[in-house]
Amino acid sequence: MAKTRFFQNDKRQTVLDSITFAPADSSVKYAERSLMRAHYAKGTGLVVFKCALRLYKLDKDSSNVIASERGRLLAPFVAATFDE
Numbered sequence: 001m002a003k004t005r006f007f008q009n010d011k012r013q014t015v016l017d018s019i020t021f022a023p024a025d026s027s028v029k030y031a032e033r034s035l036m037r038a039h040y041a042k043g044t045g046l047v048v049f050k051c052a053l054r055l056y057k058l059d060k061d062s063s064n065v066i067a068s069e070r071g072r073l074l075a076p077f078v079a080a081t082f083d084e
Contacts, residue, residue: 013037013038013039014037014038015035015036015037015077015078016034016035016036016037017034017035017070017074018033018034018036019031019032019033019034019066020032020034028056029056029058030054030055030056030058031054031055031058031062031066032052032053032054032055033052033053033066033069033070034050034051034052035050035051035052035070035073035074035077035078036048036049036050036051037049037077037078049077049080051073051077053066053069053073
């Protein structure tokens with residue numbers, strides 16, 4: 001199961017913001033918050049950047065932890081140039 005949204009930063013790069021959960025029949029339970037951004041680099045090909053947080057201990061505080069980390073990471077991730 002995944003909840004996803006797309007948006008573009010000021011460089012018109014698409015950012016994928018998603019949260020996924022382990023399949024219902026999985027013996028390992030987790031929630032993963034991911035931020036992904038991709039762009040085509042001439043001479044290199046498709047370059048994908050990903051930042052993720054996976055929680056294996058799911059309790060009443062998990063949604064607060066995930067939301068807090070998303071809030072902390074989203075703006076720097078969207079704004080980052082990833083230039084070498």
